[in-house]
Amino acid sequence: MTEQVPRWASEVFWKKTAIWVTGGSFVLLVILTFDSMKQISAGGPRVPAHSVINKDISYRLDKTKQRYQPTIGGEAPLFGKVLSEEEAEKLVDHGKKTVQAKNCMNCHTLLGNGAYYAPDLTKAWLDQSWGAKASREELMVNFLLDPEKNARTFGSNRKMPNLDITQPEAEAIVAFLKWMSSIDTNGFPHNFKAIGEEE
């Protein structure tokens, strides 16, 4: 008696299925990637231009969507200096490079990705623990320059180590954090009460 294998259970059928499914999925991913790239380029609908660091940024609940979203307000230049788009991009770029070179991501998370030994940096610029908007920039820079002396442990005994961050690097990191806080992250983190938004 010969072996009766239904077509849908045969090796050839599944080989063809594997090829078509893989190819189809990949083509779809490429199409979606083109669209996503358009939407997340700096200055696009979801990721503001770097010069947003000249503005006041906050994070509020959108009652229609029931989701928190960044809000861009009036003039609030970083370190009191209005920057052109090119100057702002250069500063943010230096901040991002410093964040990478200092290996921040292996203690912190950025946009929720990274390690879990230290707080998420997505909305670090907006965190209420900086006290008041007026003193925030100075506090952040001082903390980055000497995290041991200006430790913010919240009773945990976990201290950020001294990473030999220079003054220009510290300012650039603050610029990067301010810019990152303006990205529309679809409501992540949820229920976050930004500085200046206290009830």
Place this chain on the structure above:
Amino acid sequence: MTLQAYQEKAAVCWTGCKQRYGVFMANPNLSGGQKLAVHYFTVAMVLFMAQLLFGLLAGLQFIFPRFLYEILDFNVNRMVHINAMVVWMLYGFLGSVYWFLEDESGVPIVGLKWGQLAFWVLTGAVTIVVLVYLLIQIGSGTDTSLWLINEGREYIEAPRWADIGIVVVMLTFFYNVAATFAKGKWSGIAGVLTLDLVALAGLYLAGMFYVTNISVDQYWWWWVIHLWVEATWEVLVGCIMAWSLMKLLGVRRKVVQTWLYIEVALMFGSGILGLGHHYFWIGTPEYWFTIGGFFSALEPIPLVAMVVHSIYDAGAHRFKNSNHPALAWIIAHAFGNFLGAGVWGFMHTLPQINLYTHGTQWSASHGHLAFFGAYATINIAFFYLAAQQARGNVWMGGELTNGWRWKTAAVLLNLGVMGMTVALLIAGYEQSFIERAVEGSTWAGYFAAQNHPWFMQAMIWRMVFGLMTAVGGGLLFWDLLEIGKGEQRPAAVIENDAVTQ
């Protein structure tokens, strides 16, 4: 002791090593490809030990934050911990493929010398990268730091020069595989493997450039991480598993290959667009909620298929096999892959829950069980196949001399990882509720969760099970060095399905 005495001791040690290496290279029981595989497996085991050591150091820092402060900070320990893991798994995969390449193609490996050279180049590069991680650690915010010290992107921290080296080595590996199959016989496994390696090497390129825009950065970063770990690595493991089921249990080729194609269809069908579950919160458009949520929810299906397949085959052959430790680890793989990658991933993959769990110890819990269950287990199975063959294809069935060792190692490793996973899951639940839901994700909320007794208890339990895992790892290393030595009985002969029928 004087300097001269040290030099003399070192010279004696070096001569001894060279002699032992000469004996190994003359081993008549191993083919050229298998000798190269043993090279890869040896470094993989060393890196596995490094992973365990640096994992313990990082885990201790959660309990004693001043431990090694500003000497080996958490970020350094954690980076070495996860990088050692990624690299030992890759070494295990490369070794496994070299192990069966000649058997599967029916011809000696084409360009073996290039493969050997690539091994030494890669190992030299890995050594330098780790030394730089440990001794230099960080740099200033310049391109030079990213090229020479550390790229600062989780999992792919290796500096850019090393990235280029990795691609060159992967291309050499691809050449060995493709050219050998081209010269010998092509099979379903050969076809899937070759195409998968193209994707695996190609995808790494997506992680080799710098951009200012962090949303764009993380978009491409996930192409490497997700499409490696949740797609191409899984398919590579599917190929390795297919070959080992034929080898260990004598399953018919037609059966394993049909299953392999089903798994490829399901794995790539769910995994490629399942990438979207990493695109919920990084600035990417809202449609990724639907696409990522739907396809990633399907990702456990191929893993269920793998469990059904392997357990069915093992049962159909009444568990008769030629290597008990290897079969035990293959079974651990089938369940571990399903539980760790499938169930633990599914539990927090939908955006409605991921909003609260993303970036918490939940992810660490999933990561520990998934990497161990999906990849560490199958590599360990191959280490046992290699140990058996290297010692003259000896008996590795029941009543093994010192058989307690592999069993105890397996129990300690599996229980240890499972215990760490559950401890981290409890920490993740607590963090999701207290930091995220109650406190609103502020820094104060983060620390409120970290200081909570539930979190601290979980960290202590994680440490206890981490130590158990480390003891199991040490025992495994010892066992691999000793198992089969002095064994006189030949390996059990397993009848092939085709023969039985």
